Amino acid sequence: MRNFVLRRLTFSIFLVFLSSIVVFFGMRAAPGDVTTQLVNPANSYSAYLVPNLKHILGLDKPLLSQYFSFMGNTLRGHPGISLINGDPISRIIGSAGLETLKLGGAAFILTLVTAIPLGILAARRHNSLLDQGTTFVAVLGMGIPNFFLAVLLISLFSIHLRWLPAAGSSGIRFLILPAFVLSAEAIAITLRLVRSSVLEQLSRDYVRSLRARGLPEWRVVGVHAFRNALPPVFALIGTLARNLLAYTMIVEVIFRWPGLGYQLVQSILERYYTLAQVLALMLTVLVIFFNLLADLGQQFADPRVREGGRG
């Protein structure tokens, strides 16, 4: 176990640096740069403006020196300003991060609040209509791509029924559709896991003895069985978090939710170098962290999946 964690840590640090280099030099290698967003090309073809701008933004220094100053600044917590609009990047990340946290948090809570009770109920009423229904819905949830689900929901709730707004982020109402779309797959997975885990617990002896002792059913299932069914679910949290992180990008773009994912897509497409670099770094670190969590969780829950043997 310790060997595993140590190895992961070493590789992680290595990967973070590798990705910073790849992103930095890769984006510079790609054609075009951010000056096209700052200077209207059709209005000022005079060759002065662009090189002047490049000089002000420090884009004409040798690449290696730019890389080192970027890394130095970022590691010290001052990544600089956005090239496109002068907004300090820490401010952008702060506000975008908050938005993503809101969305991700809502999705997470929604997942727990929906999947766990439903899973327990389905296990309790094994093979009933409810059970089969929820299983079916769960299968759907895992199969329908989330962007298509978003389109369907927008079409129904926003365009035809006019109950919910189609995009934007100015209030709780705006959070409902994106959070649901984001959590759809997570709900499906968690539901199935809770159900099978509780089901397994319910077939154990201690449940029978608890019932024989006259404990009310809801306590037997909802408290004791559920508590024992939790470990695999805990193990899932890392995986869920990691998946949520990835899906936020699509959901944020669809619903125009100004979070980190939205910023990442924008900054890469439009070559806002500094912002893209910082975001890519941040997200790499986050992903690695969640991955580690997920793998530790897996090992904790299921020793059979542990990497083959020691040494």
Add this chain to the structure above:
Amino acid sequence: MRLAGRRISGPKGPGLGRRRESLSAHDDHVEGLLEQYVEQSIDRRQFFKRAGALGLSMSAASALLAPVASAARRVPAAAALTRGGTFIEGYDRDFTKMDSAQSGWADPGYYALYEFTMIRDVKGKIVPAMAESWTISPDGKTWTLHIRKGLKFQSGAPCTAKDVAENFNVFRGPKTGQNAIFWPPMTVSEGPNNTVVLKLKKPDAALPETLATEYSMIENLAMRKTLGAKYGATGADGTGPFKLTEFTPGKQVRVTRWDAYPGSNIPFLQNHGKAYVNEVRWVPITQASGRANEMESGTVHAVKNPAGQDVGRLKGDSNLVVQEWPAIANSFMSPNWGLKTLGFNDIRVRQALSHAIDRVGIAKSVFFGHAVPTYGPIAPNFKWYNHAVEQYNQFDPGKAAKLLDQAGWVKGSSGIREKNGQKLSFTHLDWAAQAQGKLIMEAIVPMMKNIGVEMTVKSLESAAFFPAYPKSQSFGYEWLWSAPVDVLVIFNVIPSPAYNGGLKDLKAAFTQWQTAKNDKQLQAAAQKVQLIWAAKLPKIPIVTRNDIWVHSKKVHGWNPTQTMLYPLYNDVWVEH
């Protein structure tokens, strides 16, 4: 506007010289006027005065007023002017820096934060703003602008002729101003009694057109210097009725009313004091279908350019007002003349490509009818539009085929035309940020195939498009600018003279435009430019989409025009 079940429209008498497109726009202005009268925000005398300015005769105006006046007594008075509240406007793209000297494009926020020295009215005539009057010397070379006294920046610093002069110098410097190309050579200095004196090298009657653009709005240069690259994001300082409160691209831009605003003197504004609303907020709605959706669900009060397929529905919504007219824009296609192998330098080939395009079909399918086919470089609602362009570039695939045959391009076995072993097959670059350009080109590809020309479209994001298009075989673009002929001057040489070929007569016409001494000469030059362009096709014009402005009936005083990019916010108030 519907009152007592009758639709009231403007006069269509002879001799008024208006065309169909501008007629509907005219109706909207008349209706807006009637609305203001019913709301009692203007009185009878003002109504007649403004109706006259729109071209209505006294009798026509009275005729309009009669049913309204009686209806006004029957129907309870419309909402009285309420101050305060927030006005939320949906924008069709994301935001750029609030800096008129240096930005990616011009945002509506500029109209709230900054002011113009002079501005265009609804008919395109240049009227006073910060410059309350100006004189031109007899030789046309010296302009003296009298700047209003007592003007201030939102930070409290005074704004005098000296500041205006400094702004002008920043705007016209190629290293400092993004619009420098439009400024004729001159020296700018502060004159006595709060005036700005411009000494031009050559007379240029079109100078006001440049001064009345969004890139000539006056800023506090001292604050700009202090904030450096952060100016326009973390802070901004202008003389307009609102101050910048929040700038979060991707989310919103907010401005708050500046209570110490000395007021505007612009003649066509009703409110010459501080603004009515407390706050204006813009939200970017980049997905076209989202704009109609947010209007209908009430999350925004006003929006620009909903998707064509949604407009009919919005017009049927009794809570909304929809105004529509051709934009001061044009989508065009630009084959590269410099590539002689593809024959684009042969006028017959270019004309053939143009005749293959079914502009009416594109306006119908891509824009759902909310666009105008353009046979010349500028749309028909331009004040100096030249009808004669319509004899060129009509949809005629038969003629196109004949022209190509004449030029020596004959259909090969694959169905694609060939000449001397070279296939007439090219790649067209499209700028992904202009979503409609992609659709237009998608529609054009089969039209080209129909006459034996093979066109492939490659859509690129800004960062990749702009370096690539100067070397492309063909590229497409939509320009949107309040001074159309100036834009044509630019596009005659963009991306390079080698790309577009050097048309001597066109160049001469442009020189005529730039040295015109009065409106009459400007008009003659503009018309000549359009005719030569339509005939010789340095770029192939396709369509001009309509600007469609939608606002809730609860919004008043939001008056976009055909001559400026965005409306002013001084008059806006919202029922709440």
Add this chain to the structure above:
Amino acid sequence: MSTALAEPMEVTPEANRLADAFALVRRSKLALLGGVITLLFFGVGTVGAAIVLVPSLQHLYLDQNLIDTLKPPLTGGHLLGTDNLGRDLAWRVAAGTGISLLVGVAVTALSVVVGMTLGAVSGYFRGAIDWLISGLIDLTWGFPLLLLAVIVVGILQPGLTSVIVAVAVVNWAGFARIIRAETMSLREREFVEAARALGVPHWRIILRHVIPNTVGSTLIMSSYYVAYTVIAEAGLSFIGMGAQAPTPSLGVMIFSGRDYLYVDAWMAIVPGVAIALIVLGLNTLGDSLRDVFDPRLRRF
């Protein structure tokens, strides 16, 4: 020692398992459904791939008619209606399915080759090489595809090639992981020891004895991964980083269809349902195969 036993052969239990699998599929309705849908996917996909790749057939999904736009299904000779430029929706969905199939197969093939090689080498040789490769595997296999793809696309320019590269870079690790585990257990078996004792070279052992025994797991994983790739490609195209219009990728079609949801919802719904069906079919197939072969591969 008999020369007939030049190389010890082990009867692979996989063959028996395969028979079991078919029996199961025939019996379980869900598995049958999954199988049928997958077959349909391959069928339509092959047709679609054909019309995308053969120039003279491309007109089927490119022909436009600016008058008959946005027609509902079963009008004017169009089975599923037309899109915003009057193109036949049925042919476009077929072409889109073809693209999904091509990309899915291409990526999975790539991932299998790389993953299998690295996984087998790592599990067989152990030691430093194993340390390195499994470290790489650990880090890569959980990396959110979308994030990586966005970065790759940013560097390489949007397009199907970038999508294929991006997905393959992540997918190989999933295969490698499983193959590695299986290799490690297989190498302890007697027949391998015997082969080593006989002096059979390593590569031969891996190729002829280890790899064939991993076919079952590979098949199961492939089923999941093709589904995963289809979604990834569509998702990336949807946010503008994959295929570009007019390439009729299913993701691009859903994206364009978004604007017309009010006037003609079919444009967005038909390709969406197509993707959902493909993914459901493949997932179900994978689930049933897994239930037969190896419950350890339970995928969340």
